[in-house]
Amino acid sequence: MVETLFEDIFRVDELDPDGKKFDRVSRISARSEQFDMLMFLDINTEIYPMRTGDKFMMVLASTLNLDGTPDSGYFAPGNKKSLADKFDYVMQGKLYRISEESREKQVKADIFVSFGGLLMQLKGDPSIAARFELDQKLFILIRKV
Template sequence: MAEIHFDETIEVLSIEDKQNKRVYRIVAKSENGEFYLELDVHSSLYSMLPGEKYRMVISNSLHLDGSDVSAYFPQGKQESLADEFEFVMHGVLFKVSEAKGCNTEVVVYISFGGLQLMLRGDLLKMHQFSNRKLFLLLRKM
């Protein structure tokens, strides 16, 4: 079974333009307010707007059985978590740290080949981030 590290509905609060016009950073929070995140998105690959809601999942694999994803992933040949989503990125967890000024929250940093995710939330709900290779999946609600 694929190990799901994060599965929440998020709402985009704002968009910050970066120096590069192809990339923007969304600022969002989970629907229940327990998580805060900043995510870099390539503008020509996926569009997100303030006020919109998305289901966001972070998993260790795209395969439903949790097996490793090889370099070759033929579409339509095997059921996948990606079948339920519009946008998928593969990345590497590079840092987990305690949130400044709050010993009950942690901050997780994941790099997607130059695009980054900063996810802040409750220590008890974020402790399972141990796999180095992760997939981020998004679908507009």
């Protein structure tokens, strides 16, 4: 089994917190159960609808290959077995920014990932952010529970 970078179960708090701006894409704000992470994520709701209150399992991994070989970054068609098989919604992107935010002496770290323009912001304890590297290729895998 391949090592994942992050795994947790999230619950959708709100759809489009700033109002709906795009037809097919919605921004969800979700909170995780285990690590108490706050996440904003753009999701193509046309092919994978989300509603407030939905619970889903989210996994971040650096490759889909089950043997753990790193991803090439280029399109390689073929029906190989992969990590994605167990999930409903998978996106591929790049980590482009890690930042900090301190409020009332509590330091939170944010990681920002862009899945071809669909953005994710994951806010939480700095120790989680330490697992990630800048410019890392990331896969987000989602399965409703």
